[in-house]
Amino acid sequence: xxxxxxxxxxVWPTGQQDQPTQLRAAxxxxxxxxxxxxxxPAVAAHAIATYTQRGDLVLDPDCGAGTTLTAALRSGRHAxxxxxxxxxxxxxxxxxxxxKSAGAWHDGSVLDARPRILATVxxxxxxxxVGLVLTAxxxxxxxxxxxDHDPVESAAAELTTTLRCCEPLLCSGGHVVVVxxxxxxxxxxxxxxxxxxxxxxxASGLTPVDRCIALTAELRGGRLVTRASFEERRAARAVGAQxxxxxxxxxxxxxxxxxxxxxVAGRPERIDRSAGCRTAGDRYALAA
Amino acid sequence: MTPAHGNDSAEGESEKLGDAHSSTASTPLRRTRxxxxxxxxxxxxxxxxxxxxxxxxxxxxxxxxxxxxxxASWMLTAVVKIVTTYTRPGQRVLLLEPAPHPVQAxxxxxxxxxxxxxxxxxxxxxxxxxxxxxxxRGVQTETAGPHPERVGxxxxxxxxxxxxxxxxxxxxxxPAGQPTRGNPEPDSALDDFSPDRYDLVITAAEPGTLGWLxxxxxxxxxxxxxxxxxxxxxxxxxxxxxxxxxxLVRAADCEGLRYLDRITLLRAxxxxxxxxxxxxxxxxxxxxxxxxxAPTGQHVPVHDDLLVFSRRxxxxxxxxx
Numbered sequence: 001x002x003x004x005x006x007x008x009x010x011v012w013p014t015g016q017q018d019q020p021t022q023l024r025a026a027x028x029x030x031x032x033x034x035x036x037x038x039x040x041p042a043v044a045a046h047a048i049a050t051y052t053q054r055g056d057l058v059l060d061p062d063c064g065a066g067t068t069l070t071a072a073l074r075s076g077r078h079a080x081x082x083x084x085x086x087x088x089x090x091x092x093x094x095x096x097x098x099x100k101s102a103g104a105w106h107d108g109s110v111l112d113a114r115p116r117i118l119a120t121v122x123x124x125x126x127x128x129x130v131g132l133v134l135t136a137x138x139x140x141x142x143x144x145x146x147x148d149h150d151p152v153e154s155a156a157a158e159l160t161t162t163l164r165c166c167e168p169l170l171c172s173g174g175h176v177v178v179v180x181x182x183x184x185x186x187x188x189x190x191x192x193x194x195x196x197x198x199x200x201x202x203a204s205g206l207t208p209v210d211r212c213i214a215l216t217a218e219l220r221g222g223r224l225v226t227r228a229s230f231e232e233r234r235a236a237r238a239v240g241a242q243x244x245x246x247x248x249x250x251x252x253x254x255x256x257x258x259x260x261x262x263x264v265a266g267r268p269e270r271i272d273r274s275a276g277c278r279t280a281g282d283r284y285a286l287a288a
Numbered sequence: 289m290t291p292a293h294g295n296d297s298a299e300g301e302s303e304k305l306g307d308a309h310s311s312t313a314s315t316p317l318r319r320t321r322x323x324x325x326x327x328x329x330x331x332x333x334x335x336x337x338x339x340x341x342x343x344x345x346x347x348x349x350x351x352x353x354x355x356x357x358x359x360a361s362w363m364l365t366a367v368v369k370i371v372t373t374y375t376r377p378g379q380r381v382l383l384l385e386p387a388p389h390p391v392q393a394x395x396x397x398x399x400x401x402x403x404x405x406x407x408x409x410x411x412x413x414x415x416x417x418x419x420x421x422x423x424x425r426g427v428q429t430e431t432a433g434p435h436p437e438r439v440g441x442x443x444x445x446x447x448x449x450x451x452x453x454x455x456x457x458x459x460x461x462x463p464a465g466q467p468t469r470g471n472p473e474p475d476s477a478l479d480d481f482s483p484d485r486y487d488l489v490i491t492a493a494e495p496g497t498l499g500w501l502x503x504x505x506x507x508x509x510x511x512x513x514x515x516x517x518x519x520x521x522x523x524x525x526x527x528x529x530x531x532x533x534x535x536l537v538r539a540a541d542c543e544g545l546r547y548l549d550r551i552t553l554l555r556a557x558x559x560x561x562x563x564x565x566x567x568x569x570x571x572x573x574x575x576x577x578x579x580x581x582a583p584t585g586q587h588v589p590v591h592d593d594l595l596v597f598s599r600r601x602x603x604x605x606x607x608x609x
Contacts, residue, residue, distance in 0.1 A: 007565050010587040011344075011554060016561070050587075182343065182550070189546045195534035208529040210586050211522050213552050217344060219561045224554075226342040236340060242374060242515070242598065244549050247342035260527045 008050055012251070014042035015215040018227055026070050027102050029094040035065035037138045039179045043214040043249060044071035047134055051175040051253075052077055055106075056131030059169065061115035061162045066092030068134050073104035077131075081110045082117070115162040118169060130169040135162070137180035137197065152183065156196050163204035167256070176206055176254040179214065182246050188239040197252045206254035207261075217247035341373050343549065345594070348557040358412025362555045363492065366519060366594065367416040368423065370490055374515040374596075377424030379487035382509070384430045385413040386493045410492035410519060428486070485511045492519035495532040506543045507599060516545060516597040519553065524586055536595060545597040556590035563590060 017025065019040060023032055026041035039060075044067055048058055058072035063081030065088050072079035073096065081096075083089050089112050096108040117123060137159055139151040163176060170176070178201070180193045198208045218225045228236075228245040236243050347362040347369065371381060414429040421427050489509060498520060506516055523530040537547050556563045565588060 008587045009563055010589045011591050190549055192533055192537045194531050198531060211529060212587055213591060219558050221561060222349060222558050224344055224346050244341045244343045247344045
């Protein structure tokens with residue numbers, strides 16, 4: 001995949017291959033498909049190619065089976081992932097190893113830790129060095145399973161804490177990208193994920209700057225071919241006759257608050273948040 | 289089709305074959321599981337069930353020539369898809385268009401008060417009325433505006449050719465028992481909707497317009513199985529993304545409406561397995577004249593959003609109360 005798209009569109013053509021093919025093409029190890037809330041490799045690759053340059057550091061604070069890390073390493077970026085689930089940690093490690101075996105020479109690490117560690121002194125060396133925080137909203141996490149709470153609300157609260165820890169780590173011109181699959185409540189109504197994610201970002205000190213659509217359906221000829229499994233079709237039928245099959249992921253893009261203001265004013269960002277950090281903000285100003 | 293010489297019909301051929309092979313007399317097939325399945329398949333092919341829609345709708349596939357109308361071709365396609373997805377022939381559709389809001393024409397100076405109404409991105413929704421009529425639905429159009437001198441406009445198209453009987457029978461069978469014909473008074477406010485109920489209400493508005501477009505009681509406008517479809521978009525013109533879903537979903541929830549779907553309407557055509565973007569000149573022409581250039585680092589927007597709401601079941605509403 002090329003690093004820079006000639007015309008970045010708000011709808012990402014990331015569903016040209018089905019999930020098993022994407023995982024195989026990304027060199028992911030067997031078992032990665034068990035992570036149902038992973039970021040699809042094509043979505044991760046598109047976000048990384050759009051918002052980072054070679055040599056940047058990509059951070060996934062809740063990396064699951066590590067598809068983000070694999071995509072970052074394969075596209076020449078450094079990758080750091082965190083997970084507290086032993087199963088995902090083993091799979092993410094295996095995926096990093098597989099990517100490095102395939103020729104990726106950039107650094108790739110998976111920490112067996114919760115995202116809160118990023119706010120401690122142990123992560124002080126990362127401050128102002130992360131080019132992209134790319135993570136998914138995970139509603140099925142074991143630590144969120146509480147019968148009294150809405151899983152989406154619990155996941156959003158957890159994500160708020162996570163992003164709050166990640167915000168000081170962003171370098172100048174860095175982005176935070178959150179990927180979420182549309183989901184429904186028990187009564188069949190759609191969860192307003194976009195609004196919830198925007199609130200989450202704002203509560204973390206970030207500014208939402210864009211909302212994109214990452215297709216899971218294939219653009220074939222002049223048509224859009226939905227890739228819905230039998231279970232998804234059955235679930236949609238159970239909800240009601242008028243509900244639609246999910247053919248996309250929601251993508252919310254955030255920036256540091258002051259940089260979003262500067263970008264609108266048309267000024268390149270030259271504010272280094274740490275010594276030695278490169279300035280990456282004005283590459284978009286050139287495009288404008 | 290012109291029949292081929294010596295090959296008049298398939299039946300004739302079978303008769304000839306029967307004469308030639310009289311020893312192999314045809315015996316009726318036993319009604320096995322496979323034949324039942326074939327029978328049901330044939331029935332299904334004869335009466336196709338509309339497929340379940342997805343959350344992304346291509347709306348710019350057709351090469352429609354631009355006429356003198358205001359309605360964009362992708363909007364017309366979107367309206368047709370909304371109508372065919374959420375209604376059946378004979379049902380009633382309301383097209384609710386906000387009045388063009390005043391915009392500033394050109395750079396403003398201290399003494400310059402040139403303010404005029406310009407058509408926005410969603411202008412001309414009423415023009416889809418005739419297309420909806422041709423789809424066999426009853427149509428009523430309404431213009432809503434924030435000003436006291438709001439221009440009210442109602443075009444009752446329900447009694448067009450071929451629709452009189454179907455719509456009348458629909459009205460007689462409607463649970464609300466309301467007359468089909470709309471209130472002829474042209475100046476009624478949105479809050480004072482006529483007692484007519486619609487199976488589908490379609491509206492399209494910019495995020496900033498949705499604040500005043502919202503009527504006091506959507507539930508009273510929709511039939512029990514009615515659908516409210518709102519075409520809008522996220523506003524990227526400022527430093528912060530403004531998404532209209534938040535306030536809209538909250539208001540709809542208060543009015544007893546259920547957030548059913550958020551559908552992406554593609555404004556870029558799909559050609560050879562890829563989204564085709566218009567040339568910069570065409571894109572600049574399609575953008576609203578008041579819209580400032582997109583901030584750097586953003587994607588080129590090629591989609592709008594369709595927010596779909598349905599009325600909550602009565603039992604659910606009573607439980608919530």
